[in-house]
Amino acid sequence: MSEADGIVYSDVKFTRPKRNTSGTASSEAEPTYSEVRILKTQSSTELPGSQQHPVSNGGSKVTPERVVIVVLSALLVAAVIALGFTSLDNMHTKQSFQTLRDELEAVKRNLTDDSCTKCEYGWEQHGRQCYYFSTNYLTWSESRDECRQKGGDLVQIDSREEQTFLELKLREKMKFSEDKFWIGLTDSEKEGTWLWVDRSPLNKRLTFWSGKEPDNRAMYNPDGEDCVRMGKKAGAPDLKCWFDQSCKYTYRSICEKPAETGHFTLQCV
Structure with a gap:
């Protein structure tokens, strides 16, 4: 100008x-x-030698580079979310497979331990145990030898439920009131210290002594009464039908051993 x-x-x-x-x-x-x-002078917004730029309204200027960055960021976030869901699905899938595997193993154990356990002929099954009610009248030691020859030992009573099963069975099998059966409990090593045949101590909270038993009477035997027999033909109040007796007397006995598994499995499926 x-x-x-x-x-x-x-x-x-x-x-x-x-x-x-x-x-x-x-x-x-x-x-x-x-x-x-x-x-006449130029407006302050029209500076010689410079270009006119739009006045910003306070927001950042949008450029192609920024658009690309925003798009890439959105894609990255979407990819992370997708990976997260995929990992979660895989984890749930693994948990589902593990649950199914555990359930299958439980079914197998139940079939093997319960449904497919068997007792030999002449033995009676209760749970996972087999019981043999001998017909031979033997001393306590002889009765134990007989049980061992059959693959078991004199019975060891570990629960009230087992005592109930045996007490009911003996009501059927006893011929008269003194027709009792030896069990695997004795204090022959130390008087008053009752041990089962596996040498485990008697649980004093799980005993079924009848009346004032054990009384260790030595009237007919100076050695006292160091072995235990059980049974009441008429039934026992509160299952209490244990009696100590001289180990030299002869009675029938109860043998016990675990129920068999393995080759019986196929017969039970």
Whole structure:
């Protein structure tokens, strides 16, 4: 832009009263001209040699690079979420397979331990145990030898439920009131210290002594009564039908051994 383009000329006329020679003001005005030159300058937003840019309204300027970054970030987040769901599904799948495997193993154990356990001919099964009610009248030691020859030992009573089973069975098998059966309990090593045949101590909270038993009477045997027999033909109140007796007396006995598994399994499936 030239200097002339930036100058605007304007004529401004001023009037002032015309004085006469007498010193009084005349009503006729005397014009006076004055030249006023105004320099036209550019707006502050129009700087020479620079480009005009849009004024920001406070937001960040959107560029293609930023658009690409936003898109890539969104894709990355989506990929992470997808991987998370995939991992979760895989974990649930593994847990489901493990649950099914555990259930199958439990079924197999039940079939093997319960449904497919068998006792030999002549033995009676209760749970996972087999019981043999001998018909031979033998001493306590002889009765134990007989049980061992059959693969077991004199019975060891470990629960009230087992005592109930045996007590009911003996009511059927006893021929008279003194037709009792030896069990695997003795204090022959130390008087008053009752041990089962596996040498485990008698649980005092799980005993079924009848009346004032054990009384260790030595009337007929100076060695006392160191072995235990059981049974009441008429039934025992609260299952209490244990009696100590001389180990030299002869009675029938109860043998016990675990029920057999293995080759019986196929017959039970």
